[in-house]
Each structure stands twice: as structure tokens, then as C-alpha cells.
Amino acid sequence: MLAMFSLAFMRNAYLAGTFIAIICGTIGVFVIARNLSFLTHTLSEIGFAGAAFGIFMGWTALSGMLIFTVVSSVIVGQMSVKQSRREASISAISALFIGLGILFLSLSNQTSSYATSILFGSVIGIANTDVLRVALLSGIVLLAMLGLYRPLKFDSFDAIGARVSGLWTTAISVVFLVLVAMSVSVAAQIVGSLLIFILLTLPAAAARYFVHTVSKMIFLSIGFALVGVWVGLYLSYLTNLPVSFFIASIECVFYFAALGYQRIHVGS
Amino acid sequence: MTEPLIAVQHLEIAFPNNQVFKDLNFDIQRGDFLTVIGENGVGKTTLIRALLGMVKPAAGQIKYYPNKKAIRVGYVPQFRNLDQEYPLTIEDFVSLNLRGWRPWLSKAERRQVETAMAVTNVKKIRQRPLGMASGGEKQRAYLAQAIVEQPQLLILDESTASLDNEMKYELLDLVQNLNQTSDITVFFVTHDLPLAKQYAKHYLALKPGQQQFGNIADMSVEALKEVTNVSDV
Numbered sequence: 146m147l148a149m150f151s152l153a154f155m156r157n158a159y160l161a162g163t164f165i166a167i168i169c170g171t172i173g174v175f176v177i178a179r180n181l182s183f184l185t186h187t188l189s190e191i192g193f194a195g196a197a198f199g200i201f202m203g204w205t206a207l208s209g210m211l212i213f214t215v216v217s218s219v220i221v222g223q224m225s226v227k228q229s230r231r232e233a234s235i236s237a238i239s240a241l242f243i244g245l246g247i248l249f250l251s252l253s254n255q256t257s258s259y260a261t262s263i264l265f266g267s268v269i270g271i272a273n274t275d276v277l278r279v280a281l282l283s284g285i286v287l288l289a290m291l292g293l294y295r296p297l298k299f300d301s302f303d304a305i306g307a308r309v310s311g312l313w314t315t316a317i318s319v320v321f322l323v324l325v326a327m328s329v330s331v332a333a334q335i336v337g338s339l340l341i342f343i344l345l346t347l348p349a350a351a352a353r354y355f356v357h358t359v360s361k362m363i364f365l366s367i368g369f370a371l372v373g374v375w376v377g378l379y380l381s382y383l384t385n386l387p388v389s390f391f392i393a394s395i396e397c398v399f400y401f402a403a404l405g406y407q408r409i410h411v412g413s
Numbered sequence: 414m415t416e417p418l419i420a421v422q423h424l425e426i427a428f429p430n431n432q433v434f435k436d437l438n439f440d441i442q443r444g445d446f447l448t449v450i451g452e453n454g455v456g457k458t459t460l461i462r463a464l465l466g467m468v469k470p471a472a473g474q475i476k477y478y479p480n481k482k483a484i485r486v487g488y489v490p491q492f493r494n495l496d497q498e499y500p501l502t503i504e505d506f507v508s509l510n511l512r513g514w515r516p517w518l519s520k521a522e523r524r525q526v527e528t529a530m531a532v533t534n535v536k537k538i539r540q541r542p543l544g545m546a547s548g549g550e551k552q553r554a555y556l557a558q559a560i561v562e563q564p565q566l567l568i569l570d571e572s573t574a575s576l577d578n579e580m581k582y583e584l585l586d587l588v589q590n591l592n593q594t595s596d597i598t599v600f601f602v603t604h605d606l607p608l609a610k611q612y613a614k615h616y617l618a619l620k621p622g623q624q625q626f627g628n629i630a631d632m633s634v635e636a637l638k639e640v641t642n643v644s645d646v
């Protein structure tokens with residue numbers, strides 16, 4: 146265990162992973178309440194294209210990702226604010242972006258191992274500057290969440306009540322989607338863009354079966370995300386297998402345990 | 414005559430190829446319990462939205478005394494799509510409508526939630542997820558949320574429509590109590606004429622292109638059935 150922390154990249158992975166778990170656990174509660182799991186999935190595919198574009202342009206993968214996901218979250222958000230079920234068009238958009246991502250990667254002469262690390266995540270490459278970037282972006286997301294907490298909570302858990310009480314619900318939606326986009330980009334650093342929606346949806350989806358206030362859901366959801374990331378990183382270190390595999394498995398265990406708990410609870 | 418809270422004058426509202434009101438006139442008195450009756454689609458919900466400033470009048474005006482900002486409104490909307498899986502407790506649901514900005518609740522805000530739950534009689538079930546609550550409990554929770562910021566005007570859009578008789582009277586007793594003891598003005602939309610007759614002070618009966626406004630004591634249920642086409646079920 147201690148040997149693991151003598152490795153700089155493992156320390157960095159734990160630091161970055163902790164930030165990621167905290168913002169994903171928090172944002173996830175609202176993603177679930179607003180029924181945005183599907184959109185989150187799309188954003189992570191768009192993020193893949195953005196990362197590839199960033200590399201193609203000679204920037205960092207993170208900046209390419211941020212630009213792509215933030216811009217498209219504003220556009221897609223406006224669309225789905227008006228019509229909540231546009232899943233077919235959203236699927237078409239994801240397909241387009243996955244194609245673009247593959248194109249940019251092949252144009253930029255990167256080896257296919259680079260593609261897999263964007264798609265599936267990797268702990269090896271995390272440098273000090275990456276941790277700083279993750280910390281900074283997570284800080285921005287968390288501060289924005291604190292400022293927006295009350296109206297976002299109202300709009301997410303009682304959209305009709307929020308609208309009739311005069312909240313600016315469209316503005317709230319758009320700002321929230323931008324925060325989701327930032328979280329997707331940050332979290333993709335570790336779990337990879339393909340599996341990002343795991344951290345953004347499963348911990349929160351599990352938490353709402355155990356506790357019934359927004360603040361408790363946030364704490365529990367962060368807890369589930371943290372356990373997944375910490376244990377996942379450790380197992381990955383021990384076995385040399387991909388960290389995203391372990392995170393996905395652990396979060397699935399939490400989720401299905403929650404479903405089981407719900408069944409027993411309701412059944413009794 | 415007491416001073417009105419809101420005066421509606423020559424109000425006209427029109428949607429593309431659908432005129433809802435033309436020359437609608439009535440006052441909402443301070444402390445009034447006004448019931449609004451009319452058949453489906455006559456524009457009751459639209460009238461509420463106009464009062465809240467969410468629909469622009471085509472003509473006429475709505476005057477607020479002393480001004481619109483000064484009137485806090487609590488509103489229980491007609492439809493809310495909360496299913497069985499809805500996770501929040503009644504207490505957390507009620508606190509959603511608090512206006513502060515802090516992520517946590519202040520002492521004063523917690524007291525507001527307590528009071529709202531006490532007067533709507535949901536204190537005992539405050540920890541129950543709202544999705545599990547019965548229809549009547551849900552309506553009382555909605556009412557509690559609407560009054561948590563101590564509004565001057567309480568708007569209820571067919572809040573009794575899904576309730577059985579006993580529950581209806583229980584809910585309206587609570588509303589009447591708020592009206593009398595906390596001096597909250599009530600604007601109550603319903604299809605239920607006997608209920609309106611029992612609790613309201615004034616009535617506004619709407620019919621396409623027509624209106625009738627007066628003291629509830631002067632309202633004849635029989636005559637109104639004709640005007641509004643409303644059955645009392």
C-alpha cells in the first residue's frame with residue numbers, strides 16, 4: 146500500500162481521482178434528477194472527439210475536450226430544454242462526433258495506444274500539471290454549484306414548482322449543462338471518455354434509493370464515487386489491469402445493491 | 414369596501430387564433446377567498462398565469478396594490494408529474510421553495526419549514542418520501558411548499574380535483590384557516606360548486622365571452638350550472 150504512494154504518478158492519480166469523484170458525485174445527483182443520463186453519455190463521446198481534436202491541433206487533450214463539450218452542451222441543452230426527448234437526433238450527433246474523433250486521431254499521427262488512453266482512461270500519464278488543472282476545474286465547478294445550489298435544487302427536483310415560482314429555469318439548465326461538460330472533461334482524464342457516465346450517473350442513482358434529502362444524496366453519492374475511484378486505483382495498481390474496469394465494476398455493485406435494498410424495503 | 418389587492422380591468426388575452434378573454438373585470442380583495450369556476454379550457458389556468466405575469470395581456474390591465482413586487486404569491490399548480498419513485502422527503506420538498514441562497518438552511522428558514530408543515534398537518538409524515546405519499550398528503554405537501562415563504566396571495570389550481578370528499582374538506586379547512594388566521598388572500602380554482610359555496614367569499618364564473626362576479630352568498634348553484642356547464646362531481 147505504502148509502496149504505491151511512493152510512486153509520483155500514483156499519488157497524482159489518487160489526488161486527481163479524489164477531485165473527480167467529488168464533482169461527479171455532486172453533479173450526478175442533479176444529472177439523475179433531471180433525467181440527463183443519456184445526454185451525459187453523448188457529451189462524453191463529444192469529449193472524445195474534442196480530445197482528439199486538441200491533440201491534432203497540438204493543444205492538450207483536456208482543452209480540446211473542454212471546448213467541444215462546453216459548446217455542444219449549450220447547443221444540445223437549448224434543444225433539449227425545448228423538447229426533452231430528442232434522443233434520435235442526439236444519437237446521430239454522437240455518431241458524428243465519434244467519427245470526427247477517429248478522423249482527428251488518424252490525422253494527428255498518434256499511435257492507437259493514445260486513442261485507447263483517451264477512450265478508456267489511464268493512470269500512468271498523470272503529471273503534476275494535470276493534477277493542478279483537474280483541481281482548478283473542479284474548484285470552479287464546485288464553487289458554481291455552491292452559488293447555484295438552491296435554484297438548481299428547486300428546478301431539478303420540482304421543475305414545475307420552480308417555473309411557477311418565477312425562477313429562470315432556462316438559464317439554470319444551460320449553466321448546469323456547462324458544469325456537466327466541464328465535469329465530463331475533467332473526469333475523462335482518469336476513467337476515459339467511454340466510461341465517464343459511470344461516475345456521473347451510477348453513484349447518484351444508487352444514493353437516491355438509500356437516502357431522501359438532496360444533501361444526503363450528495364454526500365452518499367460522493368462516498369460511492371470515492372470508494373470506486375480509490376479502491377479501483379488500488380486494484381489496478383495491484384493487478385496492472387485497467388482502472389476503469391474496476392471503477393465500473395464497483396459502481397455497478399453499489400447500484401445493484403441499491404436496487405436490491407429498495408426491493409426489500411418496499412416489499413416489507 | 415376594503416382596498417383591493419389586485420384589480421383586473423378590461424383584460425383581454427389571446428393566443429394565436431384563440432381568444433381566451435375579452436373585457437374581463439374583477440377585483441381580488443385583500444383577505445378575500447375568491448373561487449373561480451368554469452368549464453375545461455375556458456381559461457382559468459391562463460388567468461392565473463396572467464396574474465403572475467407569465468402571459469402578456471393583449472389589452473386591458475392588471476393592477477397590483479401597492480405594486481406587483483410587494484405581493485408574494487404562493488401557487489399550487491394544477492399538474493405536477495411526481496411519480497412513485499420521487500425520492501425527496503416531504504420536508505425536503507417543502508424547503509425547495511425557500512428563497513435564500515445559502516446551500517444550508519438558516520435557523521429562521523428551518524422555523525419557516527416547521528410552521529408550513531404544522532399548519533398543513535404534514536409534520537408527522539415529514540420524513541416520508543413524497544412519491545410514497547397518498548393523493549391527499551401530496552396536496553398538503555404542495556400547499557406547505559407554496560406557503561413556506563408566507564405569501565400574501567395563495568393560488569390553488571384545482572387542488573381538490575383528485576381528492577375524495579373527506580380529503581377535499583380537510584384540505585379546504587386548512588386553506589380556510591390560513592385565510593382567516595394568517596390573513597392570506599385565496600384564489601381558488603375549482604369545478605366543485607358545493608365546495609366553492611361552502612368556503613369562498615366571492616366567486617368569478619367564467620364562460621366563453623362572459624363572466625359573472627359576485628358574493629358567494631348570491632351564487633345559486635343551480636343557475637351557475639347553466640352558465641358554466643360545470644357539473645359538481
Ligand SMILES: Nc1ncnc2c1ncn2[C@@H]1O[C@H](COP(=O)(O)OP(=O)(O)OP(=O)(O)O)[C@@H](O)[C@H]1O
Nearest residue numbers: 428429431433452453454455456457458459460491
Ligand atoms: N400557451 C398556449 N398557447 C396557445 N393556447 C393556449 C396556451 N395556453 C392555453 N391555451 C389555450 O387557452 C385555453 C384556456 O386554457 P386553460 O389551461 O387556461 O384552461 P382551463 O380553464 O385552466 O382548463 P382546465 O379546467 O382544463 O384546467 C385553452 O383553449 C387552451 O388550449
Ligand SMILES: [Mg+2]
Nearest residue numbers: 457458491570
Ligand atoms: Mg387549468
